[in-house]
Amino acid sequence: MFDLPFDRPGRFWRGNLHTHSDQSDGAWPPEKVARHYREAGYDFLALTDHFRAEYGFPLTDTRALRTSDFTTLLGAELHAPITEIGSSWHIVAVGLPLGFRPPVPGESGPELARRARAAGAFIGMAHPAASLLTLADAESLDAAHAIEVYNALAAREDRGDSWHLTDVLLSRGHRLSTYAADDAHFQPQDPPGCAAWVQVRAESLVPEALVSALKAGHYYASTGPELHDVRVDDGWITVRCSPVRKVLITGGTPGLQVVEGKDLSEGTLPVTMFAGGYCRVTVEDASGGRAWTNPIRLEPRAPVSIEA
Structure with a gap:
């Protein structure tokens, strides 16, 4: 399990770990997405566009959107076939290096996640309830650092909460931290962004410090309270x-x-x-x-x- 972060050096930084732009299936360009979160009081953002062939395997480069009081983390939502019930894995990878290689034929979701983790990324199981992940699926994703326990976009389908699967995994001894995200696409039919986030305890807003704190579990998740x-x-x-x-x-x-x-x-x-x-x-x-x-x-x- 995880040590509590509240008396650790540094401060809490508010950010979203699962967001999409028009580089995949989001409605807004990266610049507008980043400005939206910055103006809403966020300290950082991970743009995690769908890393799929139909979009050209984008690893959206947001480094130019960083300012002195707002930063971005490079990442993507990774996909590979196949889960027990669904046709594709959904894996959030935050802290990927530019040039991360697309999946090769036959590469499974767990294998892709292991490769992303080895490249330095923080790995999350995206919206398990919405994806209908089974316990066997979840246990096979052995590279995961965390599980997305609340997804605001999936909540519109009444599948936003994934605590049941999380508590089963924790009770079986799996060491997983737990984050919330809004999975914003900014499409007209979607709920608004800035609906779920993490507060990460780190000594600075440097991307490497934030990713290290995420991997260590030095954060909490929220949809409102502090x-x-x-x-x-x-x-x-x-x-x-x-x-x-x-x-x-x-x-x-x-x-x-x-x-x-x-x-x-x-x-x-x-x-x-x-x-x-x-x-x-x-x-x-x-x-x-x-x-x-x-x-x-x-x-x-x-x-x-x-x-x-």
């Missing part, structure tokens, strides 16, 4: 955040710990001995927006009881 601090101490977990109506702790066993109220900005809950030795924190605000920590490593200990 997490200011989360810490585990002597069997209790304390959460400080922007005002929310609910703070939840879940883990590898059915059930949860929850505190609810109006305009909560802090919650302290006991950490029981979740199966698999991990838990995660979710907060939910009054409008239904959520923020999620990465899976938190728990030391083996006896369950903590609550006295009435």
Whole structure:
């Protein structure tokens, strides 16, 4: 699992890891996409156009769009046949080098992901629920650093949330971090961009620092609330955040710990001995927006009881 990032050096930088432009099937040119996120208060953006033959295998070069207070990460959404149910893999690769070679005939999704990871990329399973990934599919993608637990574009089809598969993988011992993304294409029928993002803890806005922090799991994901601090101490977990109506702790066993109220900005809950030795924190605000920590490593200990 992952160490909490809140007391690490540096600060949080807001960014989107899964975005498309007119270099593949998006509606806007890269310049307009970057300006949209920069003006919305984002610190960085990964343009991940579909790395397919029909688009000329684009690895969109966004280096010229970087400014002193906004940067871009080079990446792509990689594809290869075939999953158990779907016709193609969807794999987010952020931090790819220019010149990354297109898939060769017969190269599988897991093989392509391994090659991208070896080239230095942060690898994510894109929208598993929308792609109908099975457990066997997910376990075969052994190069993945992370799983896309929320995809705002897929939410319009009621398949935006992929936490069920994620918790099964975590309970089986897979070490995966968890990110949210809007998968924006800016087509007229699509939900607006800037609907889901990550907050990455790093010492600078240098692309290499951001990619390293992503690989280490030093970030949290959100569709609205801010997490200011989360810490585990002597069997209790304390959460400080922007005002929310609910703070939840879940883990590898059915059930949860929850505190609810109006305009909560802090919650302290006991950490029981979740199966698999991990838990995660979710907060939910009054409008239904959520923020999620990465899976938190728990030391083996006896369950903590609550006295009435």
